[in-house]
């Protein structure tokens with residue numbers, strides 16, 4: 306109890322430094338969390354480039370003046386019709402048993418087999434072997450293993466969950482050749498709740514959708530390499546077309562640049578926080594070192610001095626971090642540019658560890674100096 | 690009960706070289722219980738080094754040290770710290786107070802390493818302050834006191850755990866004659882109460898007040 310009193314005096318004695326430290330910890334936590342989130346985001350985004358591995362595929366968007374029902378294949382020369390397969394995404398609205406609406410993206414087997422999506426829980430369709438119609442939920446709401454009951458009596462089994470901000474194939478944007486990147490093909494934060502297999506899929510499907518629409522773009526997979534050029538030329542007359550391989554390369558390059566830029570920013574920031582927090586803490590524990598020298602003379606062992614400093618340190622970190630957790634919700638919207646990424650629980654833990662490390666290193670190194678050399682000499686030097 | 694040093698050596702490395710300097714060379718010294726001893730000597734003779742070893746702040750490089758029948762070489766850091774806390778009271782030339790704390794808190798500190806209730810600690814500390822004649826200063830910040838007052842706070846703090854040994858390193862070095870006299874009187878009073886007192890000093894008035902005077906020269910006691 307008395308020792309806690311001593312530790313408390315050590316903290317309150319330097320209240321301004323401690324206050325500055327706390328502010329610095331809070332701000333750093335906010336920014337570091339954003340940085341970490343952004344890097345993870347990029348890592349996830351790059352995963353989708355695994356998509357369409359080894360396929361000779363083209364992304365096609367009809368010009369916008371065609372009606373949504375425009376079927377390009379009816380215009381393609383008959384000799385080319387057998388040379389490709391087409392993949393598209395439909396969007397369907399279902400009514401749930403409880404009356405709520407469910408916005409679904411309907412994937413065909415080609416997409417299901419070729420898209421690589423970072424799962425948050427559960428599995429992707431390709432790893433599912435059950436009888437029930439499977440579904441992958443976007444952004445939670447229900448967990449893997451639960452059933453979603455529809456008003457028309459059908460149901461589907463949730464086999465996996467992906468987070469709302471994960472990239473999925475969406476086929477929403479058009480791709481003008483040359484500049485196109487996978488970014489046109491995929492999207493995050495889509496306005497859909499669920500991904501389900503299409504009618505006729507080998508995974509089974511749900512029927513009875515209310516409003517069904519087709520996404521603007523589609524993919525042409527060339528089966529006969531010799532026909533690739535001819536097909537591209539024909540498609541170009543009706544819209545924008547680009548090779549998925551090229552889109553992947555552009556996308557990977559963009560992400561690499563983005564990753565490097567963000568990595569450097571994060572690194573600079575890490576160094577800044579290290580210097581800022583470490584320096585401030587170093588100053589305050591250097592001031593404390595003289596006090597520890599006195600405590601040592603009065604009969605506190607070096608080990609106990611260190612324990613005291615550890616209590617001191619962790620109280621400051623702990624309290625600052627608690628304050629951060631309390632204000633995080635309020636600060637985050639103000640700094641959305643640096644908070645666009647994915648934030649996981651473990652990142653909070655990582656940040657606490659990081660601070661603790663800086664703190665312990667700067668605090669203990671100064672106590673160790675105090676403990677190693679002649680304490681009274683040190684005490685005198687401090688005095689001068 | 691006594692303190693016994695036998696053939697003690699202490700060496701310090703010299704910064705930036707692999708050489709070292711012998712601050713103590715073959716020092717043997719016995720301090721009897723109840724004695725009042727002055728250690729004199731020129732600057733750099735090794736007086737403080739010797740006092741730090743006697744006070745368990747530092748360890749010997751060679752030789753042996755027997756503290757009240759215990760071999761100090763066999764003590765771990767924790768035990769040495771406990772002995773410092775309970776058996777030894779230090780008084781330093783520059784007082785060694787925590788300047789931005791109150792006089793009372795400074796005097797309480799040595800007792801706060803143990804489990805005595807804080808209320809009781811404050812009482813004991815207040816008594817010690819009365820004993821050295823500055824009871825009225827208890828609530829003041831240490832920083833605002835005069836040198837003589839600070840040194841008396843330091844003495845009160847050294848006494849608060851009821852130690853057998855009082856070790857003082859130039860306790861009057863920073864004080865004028867009046868204040869130095871007061872400190873000498875307090876030390877003599879403590880000596881009469883049966884405390885063993887070792888004072889490192891340049892001041893002949895202090896040395897003359899002691900029962901025995903030894904003079905160090907270049908790390909030795911001739």
Ligand SMILES: Nc1ncnc2c1ncn2[C@@H]1O[C@H](COP(=O)(O)OP(=O)(O)OP(=O)(O)O)[C@@H](O)[C@H]1O
Pocket residue numbers: 678679682701702710711712730731732733734735736737738739
């Ligand atoms: N921590 C240390 N590191 C290196 N050298 C030291 C250390 N402490 C003492 N010395 C050296 O040991 C010698 C003895 O020092 P000490 O402090 O014991 O002298 P002193 O007799 O107390 O002198 P003064 O009267 O000036 O206080 C000196 O030469 C000093 O430089």
Ligand SMILES: [Mg+2]
Pocket residue numbers: 736737738858
């Ligand atoms: Mg000295």
